[in-house]
Amino acid sequence: MVTDLSRVTVLAGGFGGARMAQGFALLGDAVELTVIVNTGDDLELHGLSISPDLDTVMYTLAGLANDETGWGVRDETWSAAGQLERYGEPTWFRLGDRDLATHVARTARLRSGESLTQVTRGLASALGIAASLLPMSDDRIRTKLQTQDGWLDFQDYFVRRGHRDEVSDIRYDGIHSATPTAGVLHAIQAADLVVIAPSNPYLSVAPILSVPGILESLNAAKARTVAVSPIVGREAVRGPAAQLMRSLGAEASAAGIARHYSKTWPGLIDTLVIDASDGEEAAAISAEGLGVCVTQTLMTGQTERRRLAQEILELAGAH
Amino acid sequence: MVTDLSRVTVLAGGFGGARMAQGFALLGDAVELTVIVNTGDDLELHGLSISPDLDTVMYTLAGLANDETGWGVRDETWSAAGQLERYGEPTWFRLGDRDLATHVARTARLRSGESLTQVTRGLASALGIAASLLPMSDDRIRTKLQTQDGWLDFQDYFVRRGHRDEVSDIRYDGIHSATPTAGVLHAIQAADLVVIAPSNPYLSVAPILSVPGILESLNAAKARTVAVSPIVGREAVRGPAAQLMRSLGAEASAAGIARHYSKTWPGLIDTLVIDASDGEEAAAISAEGLGVCVTQTLMTGQTERRRLAQEILELAGAH
Numbered sequence: 154m155v156t157d158l159s160r161v162t163v164l165a166g167g168f169g170g171a172r173m174a175q176g177f178a179l180l181g182d183a184v185e186l187t188v189i190v191n192t193g194d195d196l197e198l199h200g201l202s203i204s205p206d207l208d209t210v211m212y213t214l215a216g217l218a219n220d221e222t223g224w225g226v227r228d229e230t231w232s233a234a235g236q237l238e239r240y241g242e243p244t245w246f247r248l249g250d251r252d253l254a255t256h257v258a259r260t261a262r263l264r265s266g267e268s269l270t271q272v273t274r275g276l277a278s279a280l281g282i283a284a285s286l287l288p289m290s291d292d293r294i295r296t297k298l299q300t301q302d303g304w305l306d307f308q309d310y311f312v313r314r315g316h317r318d319e320v321s322d323i324r325y326d327g328i329h330s331a332t333p334t335a336g337v338l339h340a341i342q343a344a345d346l347v348v349i350a351p352s353n354p355y356l357s358v359a360p361i362l363s364v365p366g367i368l369e370s371l372n373a374a375k376a377r378t379v380a381v382s383p384i385v386g387r388e389a390v391r392g393p394a395a396q397l398m399r400s401l402g403a404e405a406s407a408a409g410i411a412r413h414y415s416k417t418w419p420g421l422i423d424t425l426v427i428d429a430s431d432g433e434e435a436a437a438i439s440a441e442g443l444g445v446c447v448t449q450t451l452m453t454g455q456t457e458r459r460r461l462a463q464e465i466l467e468l469a470g471a472h
Numbered sequence: 473m474v475t476d477l478s479r480v481t482v483l484a485g486g487f488g489g490a491r492m493a494q495g496f497a498l499l500g501d502a503v504e505l506t507v508i509v510n511t512g513d514d515l516e517l518h519g520l521s522i523s524p525d526l527d528t529v530m531y532t533l534a535g536l537a538n539d540e541t542g543w544g545v546r547d548e549t550w551s552a553a554g555q556l557e558r559y560g561e562p563t564w565f566r567l568g569d570r571d572l573a574t575h576v577a578r579t580a581r582l583r584s585g586e587s588l589t590q591v592t593r594g595l596a597s598a599l600g601i602a603a604s605l606l607p608m609s610d611d612r613i614r615t616k617l618q619t620q621d622g623w624l625d626f627q628d629y630f631v632r633r634g635h636r637d638e639v640s641d642i643r644y645d646g647i648h649s650a651t652p653t654a655g656v657l658h659a660i661q662a663a664d665l666v667v668i669a670p671s672n673p674y675l676s677v678a679p680i681l682s683v684p685g686i687l688e689s690l691n692a693a694k695a696r697t698v699a700v701s702p703i704v705g706r707e708a709v710r711g712p713a714a715q716l717m718r719s720l721g722a723e724a725s726a727a728g729i730a731r732h733y734s735k736t737w738p739g740l741i742d743t744l745v746i747d748a749s750d751g752e753e754a755a756a757i758s759a760e761g762l763g764v765c766v767t768q769t770l771m772t773g774q775t776e777r778r779r780l781a782q783e784i785l786e787l788a789g790a791h
Binding site: 199200201226228230232233234235237239241242249250251253254255257258260261262264265275276279280287464 | 517518520548549551552553554555556558559560561568569570572573576577579580581583584595598610671766789
């Protein structure tokens with residue numbers, strides 16, 4: 154069917170968020186796309202400001218992403234990393250040469266006084282990205298995870314320790330004094346459709362929704378809100394989402410996602426998109442008061458990403 | 473002949489300074505080597521602190537230098553430079569990936585509060601360099617050149633515009649309030665032999681000797697001071713030294729170097745080493761009151777570098 158929806162705002166983490174965003178970007182002129190990206194994963198390393206989720210979305214939208222690893226740039230080289238290692242710099246967070254250039258340019262521009270929003274716009278525009286790519290805030294927010302070894306920095310937990318620790322609590326340092334940018338609020342208010350990408354509920358979605366003003370703005374907005382479950386077959390498509398849900402008292406399933414979202418952000422989500430392999434959970438999700446859309450949600454290649462985006466667009470238009 | 477000289481302090485710019493320093497380093501345990509390096513060429517680019525002369529000396533002593541270009545690292549890759557170009561960052565000062573890692577590490581450490589001396593020691597030590605590598609000062613000094621287009625930053629003149637401008641004056645911004653480090657003063661006071669490398673008299677040697685206290689320390693020191701002429705056959709071995717001498721009223725020749733050094737720093741230099749091809753200038757140099765050593769001064773490979781260093785060591789010991 155033909156739909157007249159056009160302004161789509163995606164809330165995104167890295168891996169699943171980037172692929173979902175690309176699906177909408179591949180719809181071309183039919184969609185005016187804004188992607189609001191988690192920055193709770195950001196870190197400083199070698200004196201550089203690194204925004205892994207923003208970069209994954211940016212590289213993916215620019216067609217530069219390494220689809221095999223799910224992070225970084227394809228056709229990457231590693232000369233600088235080798236030299237940094239010789240200097241005794243920390244090497245657990247591997248930076249390819251092209252990727253390093255992104256952090257160097259970002260850091261230089263931040264230091265010259267540009268906001269992260271301005272820097273991101275400049276970099277994305279230089280890479281020919283038509284979508285509007287927005288950090289969830291220009292303020293510094295850092296996700297921390299409580300484990301048996303105490304509170305860990307996000308990338309320490311995620312990359313250095315390979316997200317193997319049992320997590321008992323999560324906090325977003327800086328979130329209470331953070332504000333969303335005017336661009337973020339506008340993208341929510343003006344949207345015809347808000348899509349919560351299949352990103353980690355605790356590590357990607359929650360930080361965005363916890364920036365004071367964003368949830369209120371979403372609740373007040375006219376847009377339909379569709380979420381895509383990051384859990385397929387009781388496991389995360391990637392990363393520690395399932396393990397975190399279980400640790401933090403939720404059920405790692407599509408229905409568990411529905412309950413977690415409904416409980417945490419009542420009334421926010423209109424429809425949950427779940428994978429066909431989880432079809433038997435549709436009734437339980439309906440019981441939570443959510444609409445359900447059962448389809449193929451795995452976004453391996455561009456074809457699947459575009460098709461899922463098209464389906465969500467039609468779903469929202471048809472409602 | 474056998475000499476008991478051992479503590480050698482070389483004053484160095486980039487190209488000729490690095491090769492001269494390596495010559496002494498190749499003498500091994502016979503020499504305790506300190507290299508005091510010009511930092512007037514330093515610049516900030518992409519928010520990074522770049523010290524080209526320190527890096528050329530460091531890469532050369534570490535065996536990493538690109539001998540074909542005379543700057544940068546061999547087996548270099550250029551991925552980051554390509555990405556920086558895509559972002560619209562300035563590209564006239566080309567940074568290879570390995571070289572970029574040096575600037576990233578240096579900048580991070582400077583920002584964390586280390587002095588340039590400390591940073592340089594850390595990087596050089598990590599690369600296995602036994603010699604002591606010292607910036608001429610930890611203070612910010614920037615060489616500027618007056619041309620028909622006004623005062624230019626050093627690298628703007630040297631790299632961006634290919635040192636083609638006629639230079640009418642040179643100044644070293646920040647020099648009057650700069651101080652030499654304790655390490656520099658100690659290396660001069662303790663030296664048995666001070667060698668002024670065949671570096672540019674205005675752009676490498678003069679900045680070092682203009683740091684308040686360095687010339688006084690050299691004049692008070694017990695060491696013999698030997699300079700190697702950077703002019704061979706009335707041309708610079710590399711770079712704009714001959715052209716600058718002519719522009720600034722000196723004669724571009726080995727004898728011109730003798731007169732320039734004697735006039736600018738009276739009594740500083742005991743012996744000038746000149747190339748065999750300039751042997752007919754020996755008498756004119758003697759007339760300036762300087763000792764003369766005529767030999768092969770071109771330091772193409774490690775064999776030539778080591779031989780010249782050995783010869784200078786014997787010369788100083790024999791006197």
